[in-house]
Amino acid sequence: MRRIEAITIITREAESQGALLVGNIGYPSRELYAVGDRPNNFYMLGSMGLASSIGLGLALALPKRRVIAIDGDGSVLMNLGSLATIADQANENYLLVILDNGCYGSTGSQPTCTSRRSDLAAVASGAGVSEVKVATTASEVQSCMKGKGVLVIKVEIGNAEVxxxxxxxxxxxxxxxxxxxxPSPSS
Incomplete structure (x- = not known):
């Protein structure tokens, strides 16, 4: 599955759930914008490794809102501590989606550790995240989008022309x- 196909499914599901959606830096945010710009989308610009933390912060600050963060394998590897914090907070309203293409797609597709031995689903489980799923097909992605915790989606290398x-x-x-x-309290 191509990353933009996964992002299209995520966007559709986020919209149907009324969710706030935080997009990872670089091409993933550009692809998110291209498939469905909406006010509920927050596009990361130049803050690699922080989509998971920003998403968790929103979920904690707005416990009645559904929050979905889209991050890449390279970004999560840069901020592995966020997985332990997500596990510790265990919010029902938060889902971190990791798009794992095994490379740093926005900077020339240099391989990440997930292209060889590292397994981000195992790392998330080891950090204590209670609900961790892996998806490789469109139907698996769609069926996992109502959950919480961490969803790792295996996607092909490559950026969409956006x-x-x-x-x-x-x-x-x-x-x-x-x-x-x-909403602000009325006087």
Missing amino acids: GVIPLSPEEIMGKFMAISAP
């Missing part, structure tokens, strides 16, 4: 904050 996101970081943040903020 443009850059035509929004500044301030525009991304402003649009996202307007939709994700809890």
Whole structure:
């Protein structure tokens, strides 16, 4: 399965669940924007390894909102500590989706450790995440999207031909904050 196909399924499921969706840096965010820009999407620009942490922070701050974070294998390898924190917090409203293509897709497809021996599902389980699933097909992805914890999706190497996101970081943040903020108490 191509990464953009997985992102399309994730986007559809996030929309049907009314979920906030945090997109990983580089091509995954660009692909997310291309398949379905919506105010509930937060696109990461230049913060490798932090989509999982930002997603968890949102889930903790907004416990009544469904939050899905899309991260890549390279980014998760850069911030493995987030898996232990996700396990420790065990939020019902949070799902981390790791798109594992075995490479750093946005910088030239250099191999990551998952292309050889490392298994991020095993690492997440070892960190204590109670619900860890692996998907390789579209139907498996769709059936796992209502869960919590960590979902590792094995995808092919390669980036879709998509443009850059035509929004500044301030525009991304402003649009996202307007939709994700809890309602202010009335006087």
